[in-house]
Amino acid sequence: MPISSTTHVVLIPSYNPGPKVFDTVRAARAQWSPVWVIVDGSNxxxxxxxxxxxxxxxxxxxxxxxxNRGKGAAVLHGLEQATRQGFTHVLCMDSDGQHPAAQIPAFMARSQQQPAAMVLGLPVFDASAPSLRVKGRKISNWWANLETLWMGIGDSLFGFRVYPVAPLRQIMQGQRWMRRFDFDPEAVVRLCWHGVPPVNLPSPVKYFQAEEGGVSHFNYWRDNRLLTWMHIRLMFGFALRLPLLLWRRLASRPAVC
Structure with a gap:
């Protein structure tokens, strides 16, 4: 029987996902209730x-x-619905079958233990992972950790995560970015700035080939340009917030007797 919750909901943004979405939803429902799908203008x-x-x-x-408005816009729609219905946390997962539904209960349990934190999936890649994607994400990870003074973001791009609704909704309503492929990395950086600590849990990821029903909307040049512009913006924000981030870091250190 799936675990039911009145505080934590599974949120699946979906845009032209192919038939894998139906397996993804069934797998999520086998683990959790409720599950929400945000159909982002699919045709x-x-x-x-x-x-x-x-x-x-x-x-x-x-x-x-x-x-179609983009992944971040679909998540924001889900956050608005979650607020109206009294949910405090959302677990986001992709609709294409890459993320492990079997780990939903473990991620939700960790979130319930540490409700002020965001629970981030730390991807464990197998042989199906494209080498370019695995190596390229290290650049974004390095920048995201620099922009947060190494608060501990294990992976800035992996979308299998539990977010606290209130701070993420507040952040997204306060600016016009984070609506497309830039959502995942910018969300973790800005939440760190907001004082939301990251918790990392290992999570296997599976890349499906086209003949297996896999669908990818990733465009190497378009999306990497978007990420580059995002990190430029975040570095300006980081410079403005550096005194506060340093103060938090010093304040969090244990006193030395």
Missing amino acids: DGSEQTLLQMAAEDGGLQVFVLPE
């Missing part, structure tokens, strides 16, 4: 099947956005 026919699944499953709810 691949998945919306109809997901709505039918929700009609037959009281633990599943589907929200449909009229046009």
Whole structure:
């Protein structure tokens, strides 16, 4: 039986995911209730099947956005719904089957133990992971840790995470970024600035080939340009916040007798 919660909800943003989304949703529902899918303007026919699944499953709810706005915008829509319905935390996972639904209970349990923290998946790659993606993410990880004075972000890009709703919603409402591929890394940096500590849990990740039903919307040049611009912006923000970050770091050190 799936674990039910009135505080923690699974949130799955979905844009033209292919048939893997149905397996992803079923796997998530086997572990947790409720599960929400945010259909981000998909035009691949998945919306109809997901709505039918929700009609037959009281633990599943589907929200449909009229046009594609990006992953971050879909998550923000979920945060707004979570606030209205009294949920305090969301576990975000991708719709393409890469993230391990079996680990939902462990991530949720850690969040319930440390509700002020964000619980970040630390990806454990297998042979299916593209080498360029594995090596390239190290650059973003280095910048994200620099921008937070090495607060402990294990991986800035892996989207299997539990966020506290209130601070993330406040951050996103306060600026116009974090709406597309820049959402995951910018969310962790800005939450660290906000005083939300990261907790890292290892998590296997699986990359599916096209013949296995895998779908990727990652565009190497477009999305890396977006990340570059994001880190430029964040470095300016980091410079402005450096005195506060240093003060927090010093204040968190144990007193020496």
